[in-house]
Amino acid sequence: MTFLFDIGKVILDFHFEPSLAKLLPPGTENGPERLSVLLEKKDDFEGGRISLAEYVPWAIERLGSAVSDEDFVHAWRNIFTPNLAMWRVIESLAAGGHRLILFSNTNGIHCPWIFENYEIFRHFPEAVLSYEAGSIKPEPEIYHHAIATYGLKPQETRYIDDLPANIETGRTLGFRSWQYDLNDHAAFERWLAAEMMHG
Structure with a gap:
């Protein structure tokens, strides 16, 4: 997946x-x-x-x-703290051979610095980063850029983001989307388990 x-x-x-x-x-x-x-x-x-x-x-x-x-x-x-519950999920997905792509609004101060300082990013060989793409979520352009760059089929791609507007664009374009809540990681785990079962 x-x-x-x-x-x-x-x-x-x-x-x-x-x-x-x-x-x-x-x-x-x-x-x-x-x-x-x-x-x-x-x-x-x-x-x-x-x-x-x-x-x-x-x-x-x-x-x-x-x-x-x-x-x-x-x-x-100096603003970040790891979300270790999600790190464990990512480690598991990577071990299972799934394709993991970063899709983020970010900037040239944070990147590539975060990739060098947080080991979890070694599992993401591919990335769509706003400051490189020239547009930001929830603008549709960056989603189309991701689709074109990585040959994505939205209906077969799981998309995880915390912001409602970003998720809304994702859903409009057909991505299987989950609005993530740091305070309710268990809900995400339940969604993911269901997605993995249905393939």
Whole structure:
């Protein structure tokens, strides 16, 4: 079987704000507002519409902080924790010879860094990453890109993502989709068991 896996809130949990908040100057009163401005442009960054060289200086300027590019990149990366329950599933699927493909909105700060620092990604020789594809989920373009690049048959492809809008596009295009909830991994396991039985 072929599986499309989202990364954030599926393979890795993440929390942007606590890590980025450490970059704000001490005593910053409008910290949450400054951080939300950064995340507003994240879609453009992840969609490949803003380059890494453009985004980092812009973001540091918006923070109003004297941090270095290196400090910013470190904070931007230091947001992840492994979802070990899903890691065990991935290990099992890989051992069973299933085809595993990453399908993620991400950026040039997180990639290839996460692939080098989290061993689970060795099971994903193929990937569709938004900043390389030039579009982001839930835009249909990135799904069509995945289908064309990897010769996918949506009705035979299992797609796991945490965001309702992404799942909705997946279902519209015929993927066998599951909206994953980090707080209810057992529900995913039940869905997966049923999918494996029906082939």
